[in-house]
Amino acid sequence: MKLAFQLAYKNLIGAGLRTWLNVGVLAFSFIIIIFYNGLIDGWNDQAKHDSIAWEFGEGKLMHSDYDPFDPFTILDGHGVLENDQLNDLTPILLRQASIYPEGRMLSVALKGIDANQTILELPTAALKNSTAEIPAIIGRNMADAANLKTGDNILLRWRDKGGTFDAAKVTIVDVFETNVPTVDAGQVWIPIKKMWEMTGLENHATFFIANEKYQPSNILDWKYQNQEMLLSDLNEIIAMKKVSGSIMYLLLLAIALLAIFDTQVLSVFRRQKEIGTYISLGMTRSQVVGLFTVEGSMYSFFAMILGSIVGVPLFAYLAKTGIGMPAASRDMGIPLAERIFPVFSIQLIVGTILLVVIAATIVSFLPARKISKMNPVLALKGKLQ
Amino acid sequence: MKNEAIISIQNVTKRFPVGDGEFTALKNINLEFQRGEFAGLVGPSGSGKTTLLNIIGSLDSPTEGDALVLGKNISELSHKESALLRNKHIGFIFQVYNLLPVYTVYENVEFALLLQNIPKVQRQKMVMEALEWVGLASMADKKPDKLSGGEGQRVAIARAMVKKPEIVIADEPSANLDAENTHAILKTMRELNENLGTTFLFSTHDEKVMGYLDRIVHLRDGAVEEDEIIKSKTTNQ
Secondary structure (H helix, E strand, O other): OHHHHHHHHHHHHHHOHHHHHHHHHHHHHHHHHHHHHHHHHHHHHHHHHHHHHHHHOOEEEEEOOOOOOOHHHOOOOOEOOOHHHOOOEEEEEEEEEEEOHHHOOEEEEEEEEOOOOOOOOOOOHHHHHOOOOOEEEEEHHHHHHHOOOOOOEEEEEEEOOOOOEEEEEEEEEEEEOOOOHHHOOOEEEEEHHHHHHHHOOOOOEOEEEEOOOOOOOOOOOEEEEEHHHHOHHHHHHHHHHHHHHHHHHHHHHHHHHHHHHHHHHHHHHHOHHHHHHHHHOOOOHHHHHHHHHHHHHHHHHHHHHHHHHHHHHHHHHHHHHOEEOOHHHHHHOOOOOOEEOOOOOHHHHHHHHHHHHHHHHHHHHHHHHHHHHOOHHHHHHOOOO | OOOOEEEEEEEEEEEEEEOOEEEEEEEEEEEEEEOOOEEEEEOOOOOOHHHHHHHHOOOOOOOEEEEEEOOEEHHHOOHHHHHHHHHHHEEEEOOOOOOOOOOOHHHHHHHHHHHOOOOHHHHHHHHHHHHHHOOOHHHOOOOHHHOOHHHHHHHHHHHHHOOOOOEEEEEOOOOOOOHHHHHHHHHHHHHHHHHHOOEEEEEEOOHHHHOOOOEEEEEEOOEEEEEEEOOOOOOOO
16 A cells, blocks of 8 residues: 555656646635635634524523514513512513604614623613613614614604503614624614513513523423524524535535546546556556555645645634625624634544545546456557547 | 476467457467577567467466466466566566656666565665666666667666566567667677576567577467577677
8 A cells, every 4th residue: 555655646746737737626625615614614603602692692581472483472472470480581571663763664673671681792781871761772783774873862652561652762872783683683672671661561571581590490381492492593594504505615526526537537548558567567456446546536635735735824814814794794684793703623624634535536446447457468558448 | 497397388279359250369379488598489460479478477368278387377367366476477578668657767677676565775776786787777867758769678678677587578679679779688688588597588570689589489370380499599699
């Protein structure tokens, strides 16, 4: 085997440009595959982290009548927990409402949150510290959509528990920056105590956010969703993105492997005399097949080296500085930061190397198999078709 | 050293499929070659010279009959066993040299020794010795494309001889050489034959080559026409 590597190395180096073209294409595939997966993994990590930090906490205890995907359940999907059940939970009450920025009506989700909470990164301290009658915080996307800024007063209309419309001025006390659209777009956050007063739903909550100390238990009319369940949608989106993206890089890999396959087919055909010479010098046919297979798989080793020379500094730079995402892409409804920091894990790199090396070995072996059936006499004459 | 049959061809017939029929390249050949012979198969194209050499070299096997080389029946050898036979006991010299183009002269000659797992220091000694036999020690680092035809064939001789095989098979070794180079390589081979006792078997229709042979087997249409023993050959022709 050592001999096969020595000979394959000499043959590839001796083949010059043909070798480096194949290696170049394969190295490009290496870089693209690792880059794309690193980007997706980075996005995945960032999206999960931000979703937990801004929206999910350690989990959600939701009223069983409330369905986040059905706005008709907002009206009745709320309830009250006993005091001894409120430990380690932050209540959030959700109601539908409208605001009237610049005379236009805008439907919003009005959310009451405990101003003293520390589980989520929402800047609720601004609500606590404000002297406004009804202080509110909104996200940057919401502020941009409604053309609002800190200090603005705006008319808010909502319905109380009896269904009667009521209206009051709210004051925007802070505009926060977040990557999580589900706490930003179309949302207005006010202190829950104020909301209880406004709606007459004293101590009611649509759902609670749990902290890390919370111990889930069966509570009538309430259902608990842990982080894993809450992140399942996000995981599915990312998995789908990976699959769709993998088609692109598999195509790229296929082109690179096709180049190796073609080179091998051409080699077996053009190097017949060489093959005959190897056999006449005492190599077995399986040794020659092994030599040609090693030659093919060695492309992937060279590509790994070339890919490392180009890729390592590039990936290190990208992992440090991140990649800017266009503003339009943040309207997709999923957590997406302004800059995504790719994550190039050992598993990703080793997995990609194994994928490319194994694939290159297989596509090298397939044409090389012909050698085992080759007549050495005809090979020496170069007369095989 | 002589008078020991190193090659024994017994009733060998070789047929090749051609279209729907068959072509008989060798017809019931019976021959013996002794250790240390400097012999040649001579005849026109299609007479079966190369076919017989390929069978002796275990690159091919007879359709009928037995070809015994160093006591081994070629027809009964597995791929691995025939590879071992070639690697240890048979050297080949081809008409177009068949040097491996990406290797240097040194590496081409070293190749057979690599297959035998000979230690590096010993390999170096053997390769340089073989290159000195053919007068190319100073060209060890050159690539084959930098060599003349005569030099290329001398590298091929060194490659065939480096492992000190018992048999060297030379298929039309002078076909691409001018007269001067032909005489040069034949003299080299003759010296090696005399000094090392290696059996040389040629196929040729070059009279310059025939002039060096101890024995000429004339083939015509796949059969032995005449087996001519020529005595008193020397290296100083």
